[in-house]
Amino acid sequence: MQNEDVWLVVPLYNEAAVIADVVREARAVFPNIVCVDDGSRDASADLAEGAGAAVVRHPVNLGQGAALQTGFEYALGDPAMRYVVTYDADGQHQISDVEVMLDRIRRGDVRVVFGSRFLDERTDASAGKRLVLRAAVAYTNLTTGTRLTDAHNGLRVLHRDVVQQLDITQNRMAHASEIVAQIGSMRFDGARVAYAEEPVHILYTDYSRAKGQSLWNAVNILAELIWR
Template sequence: MVMQANDVWLVVPLYNEAKVIGDVVRTARASFPKVVCVDDGSTDDSAARAEQAGAVVVRHPVNLGQGAALQTGFDYALTDPAMRYCVTFDADGQHQVADVEAMVDLVREGPVRVVFGSRFLDERTEASRLKRLVLRMAVAYTNLSTGTRLTDAHNGLRVLERGVVERLDITQNRMAHASEIVAQIGAMRFDGEPVTYAEAPVHILYTDYSKAKGQSLWNAVNILAELIWR
């Protein structure tokens, strides 16, 4: 259990999630009071509901994509001198706060600077065979092109130590930003040594709400398509 959370910021890209974002923020803030939602040009009242739930909201005037939203959130979190860790956290209710607590504890204990969430280290996440196949293909490509060894390179749940956040410079705004983050972390050196990272099992909850938005399979397909295009 996380004993201290004042040094943790949850960075939440936000785009048209008015139905769920209030509950997502309230649940997260029970354990991690510092939450910044980057409203990426939403056309509904997502931003207002996030603010009502206690999040800081930074706005993009137009939709720039999840990569850009994460970079904006990192830049905001870095203005807090007390911040030691950033957590990338989805706005649609698929991520579990208990997983964040375990991942933050793992970074605190060291020596890792980054913890990536993985759907494939246990059996809690219920994903179709096709989705798993597409994601594993994307992971294989990412591992080959970045020199890392991950089981789930495109999971949006990550914990990053401040020094890593300071060095990230996300330029891929759409789905390919996940591979870019992995590539940049794989290339980082601290005192001449490669950045230390680990994976942790996480439960991605594919709800009726997220499935209705088409996120269950098409996100995975889009990830693979963008990787091939790059």
């Protein structure tokens, strides 16, 4: 079967309305999916499991950073795993983008591929949200030594070597910049880890906006970065 060396890691918190569809669509291409239920108060975990995902449960809500770290540790338990994809549970990410990003990393010259919503015009983000997210990118680039166009996009493809070295301690919004900072400081054979970006389509729906994909959420990202 194709993509047996790939695991999708999906942080999951109160997404019962959409998670079954998200998992079923993803499993048509990627058979290995682990959803980390981060203390959901609804049926998210049962629905994800029923759709074919492996499910790991946090008894209380710890935050997306903690859910990703748990998912990384689960995926590392599979000796056949070569790549991890971080993937949102709310339907914002597109499997077609993941396939392009995997094609990029499989060339072998990079160990990380970041998704960027700012490399093409498919993503319909408000002007205010774009402004705040670009400010967050500028801050992240300044403080991590990386050069990205979209540091807070949750769609990433990571080589196993990178996943083994990641240790996320920022559980909330700042985890995205922590991931970038750790990747920026990694060395393999004495050289900085090689990374690339690929354009991706982040689909903002009424549902995802209601779940926190608002301008205010972007402001919170920037504020938490500076506080960190």
